[in-house]
Amino acid sequence: MKELEELGIIVKENEPMSKHTTLAIGGPAEWYLEIFSLEQLKIFLSITHSKKKALFFLGAGSNILVSDQGLDGFIVRLLGEFEMVSFSGSCARAGAGVFLPTLIKKCAEQGLGGAEALVGVPGTVGGALMMNAGTRDLEIGTLVKSVEIVSLQGIENKIDSKQINFQYRSSSLAGSIICFATLQLQEKNKDDIIRIVQEFLSYRLKTQPIGTLNVGSIFKNPKGHFAAQLIENAGLKGFKIGQAQVSPKHANFIVNLGGAKAKEMKDLIFEIQQVVEKKFGIHLEPEIKFVGQ
Numbered sequence: 436m437k438e439l440e441e442l443g444i445i446v447k448e449n450e451p452m453s454k455h456t457t458l459a460i461g462g463p464a465e466w467y468l469e470i471f472s473l474e475q476l477k478i479f480l481s482i483t484h485s486k487k488k489a490l491f492f493l494g495a496g497s498n499i500l501v502s503d504q505g506l507d508g509f510i511v512r513l514l515g516e517f518e519m520v521s522f523s524g525s526c527a528r529a530g531a532g533v534f535l536p537t538l539i540k541k542c543a544e545q546g547l548g549g550a551e552a553l554v555g556v557p558g559t560v561g562g563a564l565m566m567n568a569g570t571r572d573l574e575i576g577t578l579v580k581s582v583e584i585v586s587l588q589g590i591e592n593k594i595d596s597k598q599i600n601f602q603y604r605s606s607s608l609a610g611s612i613i614c615f616a617t618l619q620l621q622e623k624n625k626d627d628i629i630r631i632v633q634e635f636l637s638y639r640l641k642t643q644p645i646g647t648l649n650v651g652s653i654f655k656n657p658k659g660h661f662a663a664q665l666i667e668n669a670g671l672k673g674f675k676i677g678q679a680q681v682s683p684k685h686a687n688f689i690v691n692l693g694g695a696k697a698k699e700m701k702d703l704i705f706e707i708q709q710v711v712e713k714k715f716g717i718h719l720e721p722e723i724k725f726v727g728q
């Protein structure tokens with residue numbers, strides 16, 4: 436690991452993943468790395484490629500449930516150069532590590548709108564593209580012009596949006612390392628953008644348990660239904676296993692009341708699936724990603 440540190444990469448052994456997830460849950464990462472430039476990333480890949488260790492790229496940790504046992508291999512966070520945004524006409528080129536609310540604020544400063552509906556999604560550009568993050572108003576995939584990726588061998592590639600398949604909370608980018616994305620925005624009045632942003636944020640404040648430890652919606656909405664409605668109608672609002680609770684405010688959120696274990700979260704998710712399936716004959720598919728054993 437010394438050779439990685441000499442490159443300027445931050446390397447931590449047995450780093451608790453609970454420090455890096457919005458649920459504050461997760462055992463230790465064998466090797467947690469912070470990489471600050473494309474150059475560092477490519478050298479890291481060339482050094483580690485032959486080591487055959489697992490590799491996981493972490494965004495803001497706002498859509499993952501990491502196991503209590505933690506993760507083997509390298510857990511990589513892209514920062515520095517990957518947190519930069521630049522503008523050309525009505526397009527923004529953003530690094531994978533840019534926090535979405537920050538991107539929307541920077542776009543507003545340039546008089547560029549069109550992404551406001553995503554302001555309440557507390558993830559990075561990389562995580563959002565991987566998940567095709569979205570709301571009922573907008574999915575990030577619809578804004579994408581191109582995505583710059585590198586392969587595990589460190590080879591750079593720029594993919595046009597036409598070559599990417601964005602679906603409901605998934606994309607064909609799975610398996611790639613996302614480095615940068617160019618998004619097509621629209622010129623708009625700055626005050627109008629700020630007003631729309633405020634409206635989206637106040638709606639979230641009213642309807643979601645903002646300020647608690649959670650990971651957003653746990654389940655995808657089944658076709659023709661809302662997962663939250665099904666869970667609420669099954670009488671599970673407020674239901675708890677250990678320190679994991681179905682939010683009394685929004686039934687598709689599970690809140691860590693403090694010190695919840697991944698196992699309690701998983702048990703609660705399973706219980707919800709069982710009860711909803713028994714009552715309504717509908718299978719709820721998790722939207723979040725389970726990471727680790």
Ligand SMILES: Cc1cc2nc3c(=O)[nH]c(=O)nc-3n(C[C@H](O)[C@H](O)[C@H](O)COP(=O)(O)OP(=O)(O)OC[C@H]3O[C@@H](n4cnc5c(N)ncnc54)[C@H](O)[C@@H]3O)c2cc1C
Pocket residue numbers: 457491492493494495496497498499513531532555556557558559560561562563564565566567568569570611612613614645649650651652724
């Ligand atoms: C309060 C709250 C509200 C939310 N509201 C919404 C919402 O309205 N809509 C919505 O869609 N989601 C929502 N989410 C979920 C989450 O914020 C999004 O899915 C977000 O896009 C995840 O981004 P992230 O950076 O946190 O990714 P992570 O959770 O860190 O990772 C998610 C996946 O992306 C991969 N990944 C991350 N970065 C890279 C990269 N550079 N290269 C390759 N793979 C990468 C990871 O390996 C993982 O598979 C919400 C979450 C919270 C906590």
